[in-house]
Amino acid sequence: MHTAHTGSRHNGAQSRLSTVTTNVKRSLLVVGFSVIASGCATYGKGVEKALTEVEQGQFVAAEQSFKKALDAQGNDRLLYHLELGVVKHLQNDFAASNAMLEQAERIAEQLETTSVTDTMTVMMSNPRQGPYGGADFEKVYINYYKALNYFGMAEQATNRSDYLSALEGARIESRRLIIRLNNLNTLKGTYAEQAEKDDQLFNKILKIFEKLQGNLVDMDQLQYRDDAMAHYLTGISFEMNGEYDNARISYEKAAKSYEGGFVKQFRLDEEMTEQAWFDAIRMMYKDGLNTKARKARKDKLSPQRQAELKRWLSDDFAQLVVLEHKGLAPQRREMNLSLSTNPTLKALELTPYAFATDRYQLAWFYLLYADKNFVDALANYLDAMEVGIALNSFTKTQTLGPLWDTAVDLGVINAIGGSTRVTVPYYRPAKPLGASQLKINDTTVPMIKASNPAQMGIQEQMTRSSTDIQLALARAVLKGLTADTVGKAGGFMSMVGSVGKLTAQLTDAAETRNWLLLPQDIRVRRVLVEPGQHELELNSQLHGKQKHHSSITMDVKAGDIRLWRVRSLPAPATGANVPVEEPVLQTAEN
Structure with missing residues (x-):
């Protein structure tokens, strides 16, 4: 009887264990399909409330939302200071904004020295579980915004000493920006160096074979190697401080960068190249480099712009520089892929999930991953009866050859099983922004697209x-x-292993963090006006029917350089906390 009772209890325990195992697996599968279909929560989703409040002009509320969503000391500490730095900038609290951005700069520098071992450990587990270190272009924009903050602090100064001190701060920050850009050139090469490399015979031959292999993207052409707009901003800063030689150097660097590839790479307006040369040539004349100025004027400027130079060199007029930060940076997203094995080809195959993939993900996958050479395309065709024709063109095949046996011995093939979920980050194309029109008194001129952080x-x-x-x-x-x-331990541990395998797939996540309060693009217009009072209006077309309108009245004196900064976002909601007037800056000479 005792033996029978023991057996009964044992059978009952096994039955309960089997039921628990089945329920756990079933629950995980349901969650799994849900995760694959919807994607894991991205960084953008986590700060969605704050972003909406920024778009509505509710900057104080947005500040609180960012503080709730991000940890000032955690893995998102860099983004905490970057996002709040912009929010404070939008509140016209420029000193607080700079304090945030200075801390962000220190954090970014500390993370640059993180050991490779630590970085790989995080990347191999889940990249979102480690600290976000920022992209190269994001680090440049830290200094860019700090310089703008000093311009704002100068405008708010109540005495001349504070005014000049703030302009000096802008000048110093401009020098830091130049150092960062020089380091970038050293690391990745200038546009001129890249062009020289492209012209070399050996590299031309390599590109032929890259095309035969189906590579549609030349990554060298996509490198962020310089920032023409950042050079242009430093030129404005130096000119405002009366440092015409430094201003000339910065404007000339901007012009060469725009001309050398920056305009083409980031889809900007060609007119910005001529604008940068125009300002560089002005500084050449002010610096007494007349021979160089005359040659550059003939080579770089249209007859119309050449004719304008005389008025711009006169001290009888004032300059208005309008700088528009338009829209918000796009959000980085997550794409789910299925990894499987093909014993016949001794290869690994990667495909998007058919039921949870939109056309943007398919386009990203095809451009960057899908097989596009003849051999792989043939293999896909021959496999079409098994894998289905729908996604047949969207397959990445990695033939292992002799390494297949090694992969089998290591357990890699068995670990992949029938299919394993992997995740990678991607971007949807940024929605195009409409035109921006600047009206000064009764004259209307278009704003010039000068930079494109979204494309970066x-x-x-x-x-x-x-x-x-x-x-x-x-x-x-x-x-x-x-x-x-x-x-492999067997028994209950076998179930744990199966559950663990599924759980590992469900918890995989791609790096989806990026600085979301950067503008989608930046536009510039520089005009010459008579001394006196002027009415300025900026009408900006955003996405679809969204529009933004800003206006200001400026009273200028001869010799002034006045800077008007506008952040164009959708029309604010009723009661939004928006500054009544955008900050304006004039030169230290007045």
Whole structure:
């Protein structure tokens, strides 16, 4: 009787364990399909409330929302200071904004020295579990915004000493910006160096074979190697301080960068190249470099702009510089992919999930990952009866060859199983923004598209795509191997291993963090006006029917350089906390 009773209890325990196992697996599968279909929560989703409040002009509320969503000491500490730095800038609290951005700069520098071992450990587990270090272009914009803050502090100064001190701060920040850009040139090469490299015979031959391999994207052409708009801003800063030689150098660097590839790479207005040369030539004349100025004027300026130079060199007029920061940076998203094995080809195959993939994800996958050479296309065609024709063109096949046996011995093939989920980051194309028109008294002129942070983010992500996919695959396999090791213990541990394998897939996540309060693009217009009072209006078309209107009255004196900064976002909601008037800056000479 005792033996029978024991057996009964044992059978009952097994039955309960089986039920628990089945329920756990079933629950995880339901959650799994939900995760794959909707994607894990991204950084953009986490700060969605704050972003909406910024768009509505509710900057004080947005500040509180960012503080709730982000940890000032945690893995998002850099983004905490970056986002709040812009919010404070929008509140016209320029000193507080600079304090935030100075801390952000220190954090970014500290993270640059993080050991490779620590970085790889985080990347192999889940990149979102580690600190965000920022992209190269984001670090440049830290100094860019700090310089703008000093301009704002100068406008708010109540005495001449504070005014000149703030302008000096802008000058110093401009020098820091130049140092950062020089380091970027050293690391990635200038546009001129890239052009010289492209002209070399060996590199031309390499590009032919890259095309035969199906590579549509030349990553060298997508590198963020310089920032013409940042050079142009430093030129404005130096000119305001009366440092005409330094201003000339900065404007000339901006012009060469725009001309050398910056306009083409970031889809900007060609007119910005001529504008930068125009200002560089003005500084040449002011600096006494008349021979150089005459040659540059003939080579770089249209007859119309050449005719304008005389008035611009006169001290009888004032300059108005309008700087528009338009829209918000696009959000980095997450794409789910299925990794499987093909024993016939001794290859690994990667495809998007058919039921949870939109056309933007398919386009990203095809551009950066999908097989596009003849051999792989043929293999896909021959496999079409098994994998289905719908996604047949959207497959990445990595033939292992002799490494297949090694992968089998290591347990990699078994760890992948029938299919393993991997995740990679991607961007949707930024929605195009409409025109911006500046009206000064009765004259209307278009704003010039001078920079494109949105495109910088997208292209930076493209250059990382190869690394992203390698790390995603390695993470998936490593987690699968770990789960298999647990599962081999048998019994209850076998169930734990199976559950662990599924859980590992569900918890995988791609890096979706980026600085979201950067503008989508930046526009500039520089005009010459008579001394006196002027009415300025900026009418900006955003996405679809969204519009933004700003206006200001300026009273200028001869020799002034006045800066008007506008952040164009959708029309604010009723009662929004918006500054009554955008800050304006004039030169230290007045």
